[in-house]
Amino acid sequence: MDEETIWLEGSISVEAALRGGCRAVLAVYVQEGNGRRWERRLGKLQQLTRQAQVPLELVNEQFIAERVTGQSHGGVVAKVGPRQFVSLESLVVGVERPFIVMLDGIEDPFNFGQALRSLYAAGAAGVVVRPRNWFSAAGIVARASAGVSEQMPIAIAETAEYAADTYRQLGLRIAATSNQNAVSLYEADLIEPLFLLLGGEKRGITRSFLAQADLVLQIPYQQPNFQQSLGVVASAAIVAFEVMRQRNNL
Numbered sequence: 001m002d003e004e005t006i007w008l009e010g011s012i013s014v015e016a017a018l019r020g021g022c023r024a025v026l027a028v029y030v031q032e033g034n035g036r037r038w039e040r041r042l043g044k045l046q047q048l049t050r051q052a053q054v055p056l057e058l059v060n061e062q063f064i065a066e067r068v069t070g071q072s073h074g075g076v077v078a079k080v081g082p083r084q085f086v087s088l089e090s091l092v093v094g095v096e097r098p099f100i101v102m103l104d105g106i107e108d109p110f111n112f113g114q115a116l117r118s119l120y121a122a123g124a125a126g127v128v129v130r131p132r133n134w135f136s137a138a139g140i141v142a143r144a145s146a147g148v149s150e151q152m153p154i155a156i157a158e159t160a161e162y163a164a165d166t167y168r169q170l171g172l173r174i175a176a177t178s179n180q181n182a183v184s185l186y187e188a189d190l191i192e193p194l195f196l197l198l199g200g201e202k203r204g205i206t207r208s209f210l211a212q213a214d215l216v217l218q219i220p221y222q223q224p225n226f227q228q229s230l231g232v233v234a235s236a237a238i239v240a241f242e243v244m245r246q247r248n249n250l
Contacts, residue, residue: 004081004082005026005079005080005081006079006080006138006139007067007068007077007078007079007080007139008077008078008080008138008139008142008150009068009069009070009072009073009076009077009139009142009143010072010073010074010076010142010143011041011044011045011074011076012143012146012147013078013139013142013143013147013150014028014045014076014077014078015044015045015048015147016142016146016147016148016149016150016151017078017080017142017147017150018045018048018049018051018052018054018078019048019150019151020147020150020151022083022084022150022151022153022154023080023081023082023083023084023150024080024081025049025052025054025078025079025080025081026054026078026079026080026081027054027055027056027057027078027079028045028049028054028055028056028057028076028077028078029056029057029058029059029063029064029067029076029077029078029079030042030045030056030057030058030059030075030076031058031059031060031061031063031064031075031076032058032059032060033075038075041074041076045076061075064077069139070139070143072143080138083138083149083154085154085155085156086126086153086154086155087155088128088155088157088163088166088167089166089170090153090155091125091126091128091153091155092125092126092167092170092172092193095125097191097192097193097194097247098125098126098172098193098194099123099124099125099193099194099196099240099243100124100125100126100127100128100167100172100194100195100196101119101124101126101127101128101195101196101197101198101236101240102127102128102129102157102160102163102195102196102197102198103115103116103127103128103129103198103232103236104129104130104160104197104198104199104205105199105204105232106232109137109140109141109144110140110141110144111144111231111232111233112141112144112145113140113141113142113143113144113145113148113149114144114145114233115198115232115233115236115237116141116144116145116148116149116152117144117145117146117148118233118236118237118240118241119152119236119240120145120148120151120152121240122237122240122241122243122244123240123243123244123247124152124240125153126152126153126154126155127152127153127154127155128154128155128156128157128163129154129155129156129157130156130157130158130159130160131156131158160197160205160206160209161208161209161212163195163197164195164197164209164212164213167195168195170193171193172193172194172195173192173193173194173195173214173215174195174197174212174213174214174215175188175190175194175195175196175197175213175214175215175216175217176196176197176198176199176205176209176210176213176215176216176217177196177197177198177199177205177216177217177218177219177235177239178205178210178216178217178218179218179227179229181210181216182216182217182218183215183216183217183218184217184218184220185217185218185219185220185238185239185242186220186242188215188217189246190242190243190246190247191246191247191250194215194243196239197209197213198232198235198236198239199232204229217239219235219238219239
């Protein structure tokens with residue numbers, strides 16, 4: 001396998017890649033088996049591969065074992081090409097109230113995938129990331145996100161400031177999270193078009209970005225003695241579902 005192809009593992013990730021159209025799926029391989037569950041899985045994959053004009057091959061257990069890193073593949077793998085990204089501007093096209101999130105400084109691909117999963121479930125229109133080679137960890141990200149990483153539109157920006165400037169010109173409010181000089185998440189108006197920056201646990205969000213943000217949000221805690229910040233996965237879920245709640249109550 002050359003450096004521009006990787007293996008996705010598990011039926012959820014493979015089906016998402018076939019549906020998402022965010023990367024070329026070169027071939028799908030399914031371990032030979034029997035029983036109704038296996039037949040249902042094979043039937044679904046056969047339908048998707050026919051629609052996408054992708055070859056599907058039945059293989060033995062050794063073939064699968066030589067190409068996987070985990071144990072949750074369920075006998076399904078796919079050989080795929082590199083992830084395709086979109087422009088910052090395209091994330092807001094045709095979206096009435098876009099909610100765009102930039103995930104900055106997340107080092108762990110599992111955490112990145114988990115954050116994508118929450119944002120997608122809550123209705124975020126797209127995600128922005130910095131240039132980084134997530135390529136070698138695409139399988140982990142796909143499994144952690146339950147396939148969302150293969151379906152959600154993702155754009156790349158060199159800096160958070162560049163992304164913020166782009167979205168401000170497109171009419172979005174710029175928001176970030178912090179524990180200082182911030183308004184409670186539950187008192188803020190999150191209905192209008194919004195670009196949110198979430199920083200990783202190590203670097204956090206710079207003071208210069210917070211100074212230019214239209215809205216600085218704080219997640220209130222019930223426990224008054226807890227002074228630490230939540231991890232980015234928890235923060236992403238809490239903020240995204242509050243955005244969803246407010247917009248659903250219109």
